[in-house]
Amino acid sequence: xxxxxxxxxxxxxxxxxxxxxxxxxxxxxxxxxxxxxxxxxxxxxxxxxxxxxxxxxxxxxxxxxxxxxxxxxxxxxxxxxxxxxxxxxxxxxxxxxxxxxxxxxxxxxxxxxxxxxxxxxxxxxxxxxxxxxxxxxxxxxxxxxxxxxxxxxxxxxxxxxxxxxxxxxxxxxxxxxxxxxxxxxxxxxxxxxxxxxxxxxxxxxxxxxxxxxxxxxxxxxxxxxxxxxxxxxxxxxxxxxxxxxxxxxxxxxxxxxxxxxxxxxxxxxxxxxxxxxxxxxxxxxxxxxxxxxxxxxxxxxxxxxxxxxxxxxxxxxxxxxxxxxxxxxxxxxxxxxxxxxxxxxxxxxxxxxxx
Amino acid sequence: xxxxxxxxxxxxxxxxxxxxxxxxxxxxxxxxxxxxxxxxxxxxxxxxxxxxxxxxxxxxxxxxxxxxxxxxxxxxxxxxxxxxxxxxxxxxxxxxxxxxxxxxxxxxxxxxxxxxxxxxxxxxxxxxxxxxxxxxxxxxxxxxxxxxxxxxxxxxxxxxxxxxxxxxxxxxxxxxxxxxxxxxxxxxxxxxxxxxxxxxxxxxxxxxxxxxxxxxxxxxxxxxxxxxxxxxxxxxxxxxxxxxxxxxxxxxxxxxxxxxxxxxxxxxxxxxxxxxxxxxxxxxxxxxxxxxxxxxxxxxxxxxxxxxxxxxxxxxxxxxxxxxxxxxxxxxxxxxxxxxxxxxxxxxxxxxxxxxxxxxxxxxxxxxxxxxxxxxxxxxxxxxxxxx
Numbered sequence: 001x002x003x004x005x006x007x008x009x010x011x012x013x014x015x016x017x018x019x020x021x022x023x024x025x026x027x028x029x030x031x032x033x034x035x036x037x038x039x040x041x042x043x044x045x046x047x048x049x050x051x052x053x054x055x056x057x058x059x060x061x062x063x064x065x066x067x068x069x070x071x072x073x074x075x076x077x078x079x080x081x082x083x084x085x086x087x088x089x090x091x092x093x094x095x096x097x098x099x100x101x102x103x104x105x106x107x108x109x110x111x112x113x114x115x116x117x118x119x120x121x122x123x124x125x126x127x128x129x130x131x132x133x134x135x136x137x138x139x140x141x142x143x144x145x146x147x148x149x150x151x152x153x154x155x156x157x158x159x160x161x162x163x164x165x166x167x168x169x170x171x172x173x174x175x176x177x178x179x180x181x182x183x184x185x186x187x188x189x190x191x192x193x194x195x196x197x198x199x200x201x202x203x204x205x206x207x208x209x210x211x212x213x214x215x216x217x218x219x220x221x222x223x224x225x226x227x228x229x230x231x232x233x234x235x236x237x238x239x240x241x242x243x244x245x246x247x248x249x250x251x252x253x254x255x256x257x258x259x260x261x262x263x264x265x266x267x268x269x270x271x272x273x274x275x276x277x278x279x280x281x282x283x284x285x286x287x288x289x290x291x292x293x294x295x296x297x298x299x300x301x302x303x304x305x306x307x308x309x310x311x312x313x314x315x316x317x318x319x320x321x322x323x324x325x326x327x328x329x330x331x332x333x334x335x336x337x338x339x340x341x342x343x344x345x346x347x348x349x350x351x352x353x354x355x
Numbered sequence: 356x357x358x359x360x361x362x363x364x365x366x367x368x369x370x371x372x373x374x375x376x377x378x379x380x381x382x383x384x385x386x387x388x389x390x391x392x393x394x395x396x397x398x399x400x401x402x403x404x405x406x407x408x409x410x411x412x413x414x415x416x417x418x419x420x421x422x423x424x425x426x427x428x429x430x431x432x433x434x435x436x437x438x439x440x441x442x443x444x445x446x447x448x449x450x451x452x453x454x455x456x457x458x459x460x461x462x463x464x465x466x467x468x469x470x471x472x473x474x475x476x477x478x479x480x481x482x483x484x485x486x487x488x489x490x491x492x493x494x495x496x497x498x499x500x501x502x503x504x505x506x507x508x509x510x511x512x513x514x515x516x517x518x519x520x521x522x523x524x525x526x527x528x529x530x531x532x533x534x535x536x537x538x539x540x541x542x543x544x545x546x547x548x549x550x551x552x553x554x555x556x557x558x559x560x561x562x563x564x565x566x567x568x569x570x571x572x573x574x575x576x577x578x579x580x581x582x583x584x585x586x587x588x589x590x591x592x593x594x595x596x597x598x599x600x601x602x603x604x605x606x607x608x609x610x611x612x613x614x615x616x617x618x619x620x621x622x623x624x625x626x627x628x629x630x631x632x633x634x635x636x637x638x639x640x641x642x643x644x645x646x647x648x649x650x651x652x653x654x655x656x657x658x659x660x661x662x663x664x665x666x667x668x669x670x671x672x673x674x675x676x677x678x679x680x681x682x683x684x685x686x687x688x689x690x691x692x693x694x695x696x697x698x699x700x701x702x703x704x705x706x707x708x709x710x711x712x713x714x715x716x717x718x719x720x721x722x723x724x725x726x727x728x729x730x731x732x733x734x735x736x737x738x739x740x741x742x743x
Contacts, residue, residue, distance in 0.1 A: 057694040071675025078669025180714035335416035
C-alpha cells in the first residue's frame with residue numbers, strides 16, 4: 001500500500017503536468033501560419049486566430065483564487081487560535097455571539113445574492129459567493145460545536161452534535177448549489193457514523209480492525225453509491241453525482257478489502273462482494289465513459305485478487321519455495337493481464353475524453 | 356538521438372495546436388480533420404488516468420520479475436546482486452526500446468516505468484561495484500540521466516541531470532578548499548542561472564526541433580532552475596546547510612559570512628519573479644514567485660519570531676483576503692491585458708471536483724473534532740488532494 005501511495009503522485013505528474021498546473025501557454029502562431037500555407041486552414045481562420053491571440057487577456061483567475069483560499073485558511077486558523085488562547089478575557093458569550101453574527105451575516109448575503117433555485121446546475125452569481133457560503137456554513141458548524149463543548153446543549157447525545165451540522169451542510173449544498181459544502185456534508189455524514197473519510201486520512205485515521213467500523217463503512221459506501229446513482233437517474237443536481245460516487249467507491253473498496261483482511265474465515269464472501277461491486281463499476285464506467293472509475297476499481301480489484309491468491313498459496317499443503325515461485329509468477333502474469341485489460345478499456349472509452 | 360519518432364512528435368504538437376484552435380471555435384471541424392490527416396503521428400498514448408494504472412502495474416511486474424530472478428540466482432551465486440541488477444537494467448532498456456520501436460508507446464506509463472527502473476538499477480549496480488565518492492556518484496547519476504533525458508525526453512531525468520550536475524559542482528568546490536566554501540552559494544546561483552538561460556533562450560536545440568521534441572523538457576528546466584536560483588541563495592538554506600556541511604557550530608542568532616547579502620536575495624527574488632511574471636505575462640515566473648513569497652515568509656518567521664504565530668498568520672490571511680478581494684473587483688473589467696475571467700481553454704469541471712475535495716480535506720477538521728472538543732481550529736493540512 002505505501003508503495004502504491006508514493007507512486008501515484010509520480011504517475012500523475014508524468015501524465016498531465018500541464019493540466020495539473022493549468023499552464024495555459026500561448027498559441028504557436030508561426031506554426032498555424034505554416035498550416036495555412038500548406039492549405040490546411042483558410043486565410044480567414046488564420047486571421048481569426050491572429051486577432052484572438054493579439055487580444056488574448058492574461059487570466060489571473062486561479063492565482064487570485066489561490067491567494068483568497070489560503071487567506072481564508074490562514075485567517076480563520078489564526079483567529080481560532082487567538083480566541084482559544086484569550087478565552088478567559090473575552091468570554092464565551094461574546095465569542096459565540098460573534099460567530100453567530102458573522103455566520104448569519106454571510107448567510108444573509110447569500111440569500112440576497114443567490115440565483116433562483118433549480119434542480120439543475122446553478123452558476124454562482126459572483127466571484128465571492130462560493131467563498132462566503134463556505135464561510136457561512138463553516139461558522140455555523142463551529143457555533144454548534146462550541147455550544148456543545150461549552151454548554152453541552154445536546155447533553156450526552158454526541159451524535160446530535162454531528163448530525164445537525166450534517167443536515168445544515170446538505171441543505172446548504174443543495175439549496176445554493178455548492179460542491180465543496182456537499183463534500184463537507186458527506187464527510188460529516190461519515191463522522192456521524194464514526195468514520196473519517198477525507199481522501200488523505202481514510203486509511204490513517206480509521207481502525208479497520210474493528211468489525212463495527214468495517215460494516216459501517218461498507219454500508220456507507222453502498223448508501224453513497226446509491227445516492228450517486230439516484231442523483232443521476234432523477235437528474236436532480238446531476239453534477240453532484242460524481243462527488244457521491246467518488247467517495248462511495250473508495251469507501252466501498254477500502255471497507256471490503258478491510259473485511260477480507262479482518263474476517264479471515266469468510267474472506268471469500270467479502271471478495272465476492274467486492275467482485276460484484278467491480279463488475280457493476282465496470283458497467284457504470286462503460287456507460288459513463290469514465291476512465292477514472294475503471295482505473296480505480298481495477299487497482300482495488302487487483303489488490304483483492306492478489307490477496308486471495310497469496311492466501312491460497314500459503315494454505316497449500318506443501319508450502320515451500322515452489323509456492324513462492326508460483327506467487328512471483330502470479331504477480332508477473334496477472335500484472336500483464338491487467339495491463340492488457342486497461343489497454344482494451346482505454347480503446348473502448350477513447351471516443352470520449354472525461355475524467 | 357531521440358528514441359521516439361521525431362516526425363511523430365512534431366505531428367503531435369501540430370495537432371495539439373490545431374485542437375486548441377478548434378476548441379476556441381477558430382477553425383472548422385473540416386480544417387481540424389485535414390490537419391489530423393496531414394500530421395497523423397500514430398503514437399500509443401492512452402488517457403492519462405489509464406496511464407497511471409499502467410505505470411503502477413508495470414512497476415509491480417518489474418518488481419516481481421526482478422524478485423523472481425533474484426530467487427533463481429540466490430542459491431547459486433553469492434553477492435552477485437550488482438551483476439543481476441546490471442543485467443536486469445539492460446533487459447529493461449532493451450524492452451523499452453522494443454516497446455518504443457515496435458509498439459509505438461509514447462508516455463504510456465509503461466515506457467516511463469521501464470525507464471525509471473532501468474536507470475535506477477543501472478546506477479545501483481555501478482554503485483555497488485565501485486563504491487564511489489560523492490563526487491563520482493553525482494557524476495554517474497549525471498551521465499545516466501543526461502543520456503536518458505536526451506534519448507527519452509523525460510522530465511524526471513531532466514530534474515536528475517540538473518541536480519546531479521549541481522551536486523558535482525558542489526562537491527568539487529568543497530574539495531578545493533575553504534575559500535571555495537564561501538562562494539559555493541554563488542557558484543550554484545550562477546549554475547542555475549545558466550540553466551535558466553539554456554532553457555529560455557531560443558537556442559539551436561529549441562528551434563530546430565520546432566518546439567516539439569524537447570519543448571516540455573526545456574519548460575521544466577526553466578521551472579526547476581528558477582527554483583534553484585532561489586534555493587541556492589535563500590538565507591535559511593545557506594545558513595543551515597553551511598552549518599551542517601562545514602561544522603560551523605553556529606549559535607542561535609549568529610549569522611554567516613555575507614549574511615546580509617543572502618537576506619537581500621531572500622527578500623528580493625520572489626518580488627522580482629512576480630514582477631517579471633506580470634511584466635512579461637509569464638505564468639511560470641508568476642506562480643513560482645507566489646510560491647517563493649511563502650518560502651520567504653517562513654524564512655523570516657524562522658529567524659525573527661516578532662509576534663506570536665497566530666497574529667502573524669491571522670494578519671497575513673487578512674491581508675491576502677483583502678488584496679484578492681480588491682483584485683477581483685479591480686479586474687472585473689480587463690486592465691492592461693489582465694483579467695479575472697477564467698481562460699476557458701480547458702474544461703474547468705474537473706477543477707471544480709478537485710477543489711471540492713480540497714475543501715473536504717482542509718476544512719472538515721472543524722466538524723470532525725466536535726467530540727474531542729473545540730480544538731482551536733486545525734488549519735493547514737498541506738493541501739494534498741490525494742485522489743481525484
